[in-house]
Amino acid sequence: MAIQTVMVIGAGQMGSGIAQVAAASGLNVLLHDIAEVSLHQGIARLTKSLGRSVEKGKLAEEEKTSIMARILPCAQLDRAAEADLVIEAIIESMEHKTTLFKRLDDLCRPHTILATNTSSLPITEIAAVTGRPSQVIGMHFMNPVPVMPLVEIIRGLETSDEVFGHIRDLAERMGKTPVEVNDFPGFVSNRVLMPMINEAIYTVYEGVAAPEAVDKVMKLGMNHPMGPLELADFIGLDTCLSIMEILHDGFGDGKYRPCPLLRKYVKAGRLGRKTGKGFYTYDSSL
Ligand SMILES: CC(=O)CC(=O)SCCNC(=O)CCNC(=O)[C@H](O)C(C)(C)COP(=O)(O)OP(=O)(O)OC[C@H]1O[C@@H](n2cnc3c(N)ncnc32)[C@H](O)[C@@H]1OP(=O)(O)O
Ligand SMILES: NC(=O)C1=CN([C@@H]2O[C@H](COP(=O)(O)OP(=O)(O)OC[C@H]3O[C@@H](n4cnc5c(N)ncnc54)[C@H](OP(=O)(O)O)[C@@H]3O)[C@@H](O)[C@H]2O)C=CC1
Structure with a gap:
């Protein structure tokens, strides 16, 4: 065909x-x-x-x-x-x-x-x-x-x-x-990526560092093109939360528990770049 x-x-x-x-x-x-x-x-x-x-x-x-x-x-x-x-x-x-x-x-x-x-x-x-x-x-x-x-x-x-x-x-x-x-929750990409993003959100939630500092550590220290919080805003915080929930439900393992700060931002409509505000503020959603 x-x-x-x-x-x-x-x-x-x-x-x-x-x-x-x-x-x-x-x-x-x-x-x-x-x-x-x-x-x-x-x-x-x-x-x-x-x-x-x-x-x-x-x-x-x-x-x-x-x-x-x-x-x-x-x-x-x-x-x-x-x-x-x-x-x-x-x-x-x-x-x-x-x-x-x-x-x-x-x-x-x-x-x-x-x-x-x-x-x-x-x-x-x-x-x-x-x-x-x-x-x-x-x-x-x-x-x-x-x-x-x-x-x-x-x-x-x-x-x-x-x-x-x-x-x-x-x-x-x-x-x-x-x-x-293979067909497992989060496949490979998000099984590996999203817990890192969630953990980065926990570091902000627990006052370990400000978003800019977390992103700088990962960009300058690990050569990531975007810091995890910048990337979370780029992906969409609603999508990040859905993925964490699917990992949490799918594996029944507490290590995938979505960070309460992620939930709070999504409830507030702070979805990242697409709504103009997430961990950072943006001029345009396109
Ligand atoms: C959640 C999921 O299920 C799975 C996922 O997708 S997880 C997310 C995976 N994606 C990532 O991890 C992206 C990480 N970030 C990056 O790789 C880079 O920051 C980036 C490619 C997005 C931007 O790169 P940059 O160097 O900072 O910016 P910039 O120079 O403007 O762009 C690099 C190139 O990409 C192009 N580009 C950037 N954004 C673009 C877009 N939205 N559409 C089309 N082209 C784009 C630019 O035109 C540029 O092209 P040239 O190199 O040919 O000039
Ligand atoms: N964001 C990312 O980095 C990645 C996302 N994905 C996946 O891609 C999918 C889309 O994500 P993304 O593009 O970021 O999300 P967006 O929110 O940017 O886009 C989703 C679009 O789908 C529309 N929509 C919702 N329900 C329906 C429906 N029943 N019929 C037709 N259109 C509908 C929405 O309209 P409206 O806004 O009006 O509700 C919106 O325009 C998700 O499954 C996500 O997990 C995969 C890889 C990377």
């Missing part, structure tokens, strides 16, 4: 980046979001990202135009019927994702593959709500999608070899390096 048309669902920071790299690899992209304002913001974000590549001389203006022409903002989920592949990138919630996957299973043609960009949720559980578990797979991109080379690929219990092969080949076509990992 040749994948020609992809629907990306959720036009947030990940969905807009996935739509961009998919269109840049020659695919036709339908970009869907429940909220029209989020759809506009997603298009603005990827337009800005492509514009930056043009300014740097890495992309011709005509290429930008043709990439943009392959992306169709689409308010109707029903158009998933046109897709060979759906890549879901909505909020990190099992309830929201399973509701969506049930609906997609009804809407999509029999050959269509359903992929999720979940950061941490079990693929097998998402696949189980559909009548096509062999065609459900985890395709976990890293943020910012146009820059980061990795895609974690996660098979559910029933995912077929054929579907795995299609997704691995597609990730390569998008210029990414696929790495297969």
